[in-house]
Amino acid sequence: MKYELVSGLETHVELATATKIFCSCTTAFGGAPNTHCCPVCTGQPGALPVLNKRVVEFAIRAGLALHCKINTVTHLDRKNYCYPDLPKAYQISQFDKPLCEHGYVELESGKKIGITRIHIEEDAGKLVHDRGFTFVDYNRGGVPLIEIVSEPDISSPEEAREYVEKLQLIMRYLAVSDCKMQEGSMRCDVNISLRPEGADYLGARTEIKNMNSMSFIEKAMEYEYSRQAEILSSGGKVEQATMRYDEHTGETYVMRTKEDAQDYRYFPEPDLPTIIIPEEEVQKAQASLPELPLEKLKRYRDMLQLSDHTARQLYKYKAVCDFFESCINSGASARNSANLITGAIYSRFATEEQKEKFSLPFDAAQFAELVKLLDSGKINPTLAQMTLSKMLTNGGKVSDYISTEDVKGVDEGELEKLCREAIAANPQAVADFKAGKEKAISALYGYIKRATQGKADIRAADAIIKRLL
């Protein structure tokens, strides 16, 4: 029998606020253990949580970008469980009134993955297990999270990957999170069940916890699919369980079964008031949403006439898009800008993280200058590439590398003639230079610049002069 995969994801995204969700401690990543802590985020008796406004703002933005309905009257709840990463023995989360509900993420195929809900909650601390001890660091405790819960609409590991990539990109476009899976600012729990192809019921499901890489998500789903398929086809029953994925063996294993299922005993958080959000706030947030990834991709292809491949290489990185758009806004052509970015510039960046950061030793205006020279045919593509390569290595301005001589094509014989004239006209400077005063040579540059009204390539002239001397 053939089985179809039915999967839903719960994605935790750390919000890029300055302070924690219920106190004014910094959310900065890392730091010496327990140095970003106060009575609230270490759960001292009597300490009271105070909700961070920006958490609500960011969650609303995320909700709107995922086409959710915003619950303008909302509250927080206690989720009780006893583990040392939670100093209060409960997590403040949302249960029956999440901030956002009923949205979707659209995949490239046009298929929509439903978003059941998005709620706000606090992150837990970090545990380090060593010797007979567990060491607890609460720096991350209280860092704001949104949990994005999808409907079981995902039917393959590839769809899961695309869904997570789309979510990640949308959150980055919104600037609500950096979504670095390797640093844990985005992580997923994956629910998986199988059913005979065409069936309309849901099978018993397992949940793989805390996946922090796209490829692990895909691999774990593939493994779990074959594991469950094997059980079902041999007449067995899949046991509902919480699993972990072992990235070294590539296998999933059971953490706890239904017997040990958690009972969170949610109840309304009495230390925090009900939040009343005016409708105008939601409208304001809606109006301020940036262009979202799929819209941008379409615009790059349809309006800017970039190839699908090039458009995709750009739209995946928010910082690249900003650079690219600022460049074409200064009048450079989209095609040449895009080709140089995805060619010469990308070749300098080995990792995805580097492309995400996109830090360059020159600004978009300087890059636009270069592209405009190429656009107008004043320089050829080879010179553009060479110049860009020098700018990437040494920084600086286009004019440091390309003189008007390059642009106008002053011929070499003419330049050599001028150099001879400059030497003849400046005997003192030549003598000084020969005596070791490097700087004396600038008198000769001055002569050449004057003679050509600044059109000569001084670097080329320099080479000629040194050869002649």
Add this chain to the structure above:
Amino acid sequence: MSISVDEIKWLAKLSKLDFDDERAAAFSGDFDEIVEFADRINSQIAGDTTKIREVGGSEIAFADLRKDEVKESLPVEKVTSNVVSEGGYFTVRRVVK
């Protein structure tokens, strides 16, 4: 008995408490009284008890929520002053095998 011995044992487990049968049975009786008492309070509250969280008038407007401005945290010595700690960490008995 409205709270069974099994439920008491389940709650004890969640609370990391170790109850034998005798104690669990005793607690079951106690819990009956507590639940009855809570029901009596509920019966005296006019209106919808599911809205009980708002009885204290506890609502906050979006505009009044806390500004996202960092304030100094506590020194780590203070944070860990009342606990067993090592290298700035809270130290507890190992929780995983």
